[in-house]
Amino acid sequence: MNRASPAPARAFSEHQFRDALAQFATGVTVIAARREDGRFVGFTANSFQSVSLDPPLVLWSLSRRSLSLPAFEAAERYSVNVLASTQSDLARRFSRPHIDRFEGVGYRLGWSQAPLIEDCVAWIECSRHARHRAGDHVVFIGNVETCARGAGQGLVFHEHRYATTRPL
Template sequence: MHTRSPRSEKREFDTRHFRDALSQFATGVTVITTRLADGQFLGLTASSFNSVSLDPPLILWSLGTAANSLPVFSGNSHYVVNILSGEQAWLAEQFASRKTDRFAGVDYTLSRTGHPILTGASAWFECHNRSRYPEGDHVIFVGEVEHCEFTKQAPLVFHSGQFLRPPVDIK
């Protein structure tokens, strides 16, 4: 069931101030990967990741409606959410860039469905593209996790526009 509350009264809103306030929430950093119909790979950096449900196992992430990759991620049956480790800030930057080959110099293996799993990630989730919900200037993707793995290493964290690495690995 998808319900929507009535919209609040229209008022002036400072978008920059809103972004700055949101930046105070520390998030993990992910790279979402998938495969194009011609076999090429596509990946992008996203910090909008969260768990949704344990039964069934569901996660969510979002992508801007202006993103060139939106049709690919909307139409593909599967993708992998790679949670970056503290040593992988360079990957976050590379997959956030406008480079045409974001996979250049990147080590990866393939998931059961043939999608890239980034070597050294703290965790990864291979997902069936279960549903999509347009909201505002983004689309919320809900993925049903078919397989996942993790390591006990510190994740990459994003806070106030900076990448941070927690000082200690997880034991």
């Protein structure tokens, strides 16, 4: 009988891992939902990506320590707001704890009854497909029910800061 070898000790720190990941530029989104009490919940996420074209699926993740986690676990629907390069202030706002993140933010309600933030470069509305615990996060997979494209360039997160894109 073969025994599995023990996993090697990590040869890197959490800081080194974060710095390595920071070299991968990502888009910036605000994920939003309506809570059971009717109030809105939302947060800045760069963990968003497409999963499948047929059927159309997307995923994003949220820390298991997030105060928003129970609301998103209960939500049947949510919106993904892809931020424009001019919306870095919104990205920072939706990263702050213990504030009404939607106060003073322009939005409309879509099919999901979750906020669709004004002036974004894209909006995607989803119904819950699956949810998986993965380490210190929960990964959410959504069925894309509606989507639309706005104008402008998307906001980017790279090397621990917000940036814009320029075509080569």
